[in-house]
Amino acid sequence: MNNNEDEEFGEKIKTYFNELPDEEKQSIYRGIGQVFQTVNEVAATVGKIAKKSAEEIEITFQTLEPLILYYKENKEIFKKIDQWQAITGLSRKQLNEMSIWEAIEIIKKCEKHKRYEHSPSGPVTNAMKMLISSFGKDKVRTSKDLKVNTKTHLTGSTAVNFKSRNSDITLTIDNYSSLASRQDKNTRKIFNFLLQQSNDQHGAKEILFNLNDLVIRGIYANTDTARKGLKTCMQKLTSIKVEGTVKRGKKEIVSSIQVLFTGLEIKNGNCNVSVNDKLDLKFVSQYLTIIPIWTYQLNTVAYDVIDYVFYRARQSDKDIKKDGYFNISLHSLSAHLGQPDPNDTENHSVLIINPILNAITEIEDTQKDYNQIKITPFYNPEHRDAREFLKGHLRIELNEELNSYFIKRAGTRDDEVKKKIKRIESKKTQ
Numbered sequence: 001m002n003n004n005e006d007e008e009f010g011e012k013i014k015t016y017f018n019e020l021p022d023e024e025k026q027s028i029y030r031g032i033g034q035v036f037q038t039v040n041e042v043a044a045t046v047g048k049i050a051k052k053s054a055e056e057i058e059i060t061f062q063t064l065e066p067l068i069l070y071y072k073e074n075k076e077i078f079k080k081i082d083q084w085q086a087i088t089g090l091s092r093k094q095l096n097e098m099s100i101w102e103a104i105e106i107i108k109k110c111e112k113h114k115r116y117e118h119s120p121s122g123p124v125t126n127a128m129k130m131l132i133s134s135f136g137k138d139k140v141r142t143s144k145d146l147k148v149n150t151k152t153h154l155t156g157s158t159a160v161n162f163k164s165r166n167s168d169i170t171l172t173i174d175n176y177s178s179l180a181s182r183q184d185k186n187t188r189k190i191f192n193f194l195l196q197q198s199n200d201q202h203g204a205k206e207i208l209f210n211l212n213d214l215v216i217r218g219i220y221a222n223t224d225t226a227r228k229g230l231k232t233c234m235q236k237l238t239s240i241k242v243e244g245t246v247k248r249g250k251k252e253i254v255s256s257i258q259v260l261f262t263g264l265e266i267k268n269g270n271c272n273v274s275v276n277d278k279l280d281l282k283f284v285s286q287y288l289t290i291i292p293i294w295t296y297q298l299n300t301v302a303y304d305v306i307d308y309v310f311y312r313a314r315q316s317d318k319d320i321k322k323d324g325y326f327n328i329s330l331h332s333l334s335a336h337l338g339q340p341d342p343n344d345t346e347n348h349s350v351l352i353i354n355p356i357l358n359a360i361t362e363i364e365d366t367q368k369d370y371n372q373i374k375i376t377p378f379y380n381p382e383h384r385d386a387r388e389f390l391k392g393h394l395r396i397e398l399n400e401e402l403n404s405y406f407i408k409r410a411g412t413r414d415d416e417v418k419k420k421i422k423r424i425e426s427k428k429t430q
Helices: 003-018 022-036 039-050 054-073 075-079 081-088 092-096 100-113 123-133 187-200 211-216 223-237 293-297 300-315 317-323 330-336 348-366 400-429
Strands: 116-121 147-152 158-164 167-173 206-210 240-248 251-259 261-267 270-275 287-292 326-329 373-378 393-398
Touching: 054 075, 075 081, 075 100, 081 211, 116 123, 116 187, 116 300, 123 158, 123 167, 123 187, 123 240, 123 300, 123 330, 187 206, 187 211, 187 223, 187 300, 206 211, 211 223, 223 261, 287 293, 287 300, 293 300, 300 317, 300 326, 300 330, 300 348, 300 373, 300 393, 300 400, 317 326, 317 400, 326 330, 330 348, 330 393, 348 373, 393 400
Parallel strands: none
Antiparallel strands: 116 287, 147 158, 158 167, 167 240, 206 270, 240 251, 261 270, 326 393, 373 393
16 A cells, blocks of 8 residues: 555544544454454454555455444343353353354343243242341331331340231341341342242252353352352351241241251352252242343342332232332332331431432433333422431332233232132022
8 A cells, every 4th residue: 555545544444443432442352353263363364454455445344344333233242252151051062163143143032032030929038138138237127017026135146027917927047246247239139049040940959050140140240259259148048047927818838947048069160059948938939020130230229129129019910900000118118128217317318318219210220221110209309308208109110011921910810819709609509
């Protein structure tokens, strides 16, 4: 090329790349590197380009442009290249035998297919989550429909009793002061993950998964932090003993004091969590709800909020069917999150109000690409303190797909009630 051609080529390169953010520049470099597979191939290609005329260079970059655009469109999948085996369930050999385009299409289908996870739920799991959320705080709070009483014994163990209309549950931790001294970060996510895996594995007494499963969901950044974090969470989960009674229709399920999980083994990234075979799983969970997978990306408070929203959604299926939305009182939400009672603190904005509003903003921002849920807070904007703020409520509106899931369950329950009434009336006429 002559000097003019060099300058023209240089300006084209500058203009194209200077308009991109630094992160995108690096991503494109990495993406092109992946497309060409090896550094040597990239170097060889660059060498060939340098010998071409300006016209040939124009044609070459027009050829590369679709590759660059393809990478930009799928860069989130490229970032997870070390997780492709876990996502697809395919072996490394099977993936290597495919073209990169075929592999990406399979991954897209896998991720689209599993956008939600079914999560066992009920009074026991709700009580355990409230206890976990209270770690690092003063106490578990009472709400309108749930009375909570905490007792610390001379032995150092702490027992927390949760009593509602249909349940009476006590959770006990022997070394409560050491386990609950610091605010918890991921134990609730791990607890939900284990419940979901238990359901997927048909209530198996050994829950099997890989550390990559936790990384894929965004709970941890890599397998090293996943290994360390999982061990910390399991220390807490294997220390919580549960006992009590739960009503399921006319039946009453009773459980003696037992731990839910008995151990964890990690070998070569493969994890095995042992479930206590003496504990009746019907006591632990009464029904299934669903929760979108993207929620694992949320920070601790925001995740606790969205998890509670889907717990309440399962209980509010009739409201969803009738009105297309349901409400959650801010007072109940605050108690569930383990926030301090407004009477016990003067720092209402920092400890109560802002965490809830910030969590709602984070949820809305994170799910904007999915458009699955809308959370609208209703409260007095001129509130003087958290006491007035907590008199408000959240209106929860779900998209059509999520609404259909809960409406279907409301319809199933209505059919069961109608059949029951019909049986009773039939007996009367006999």
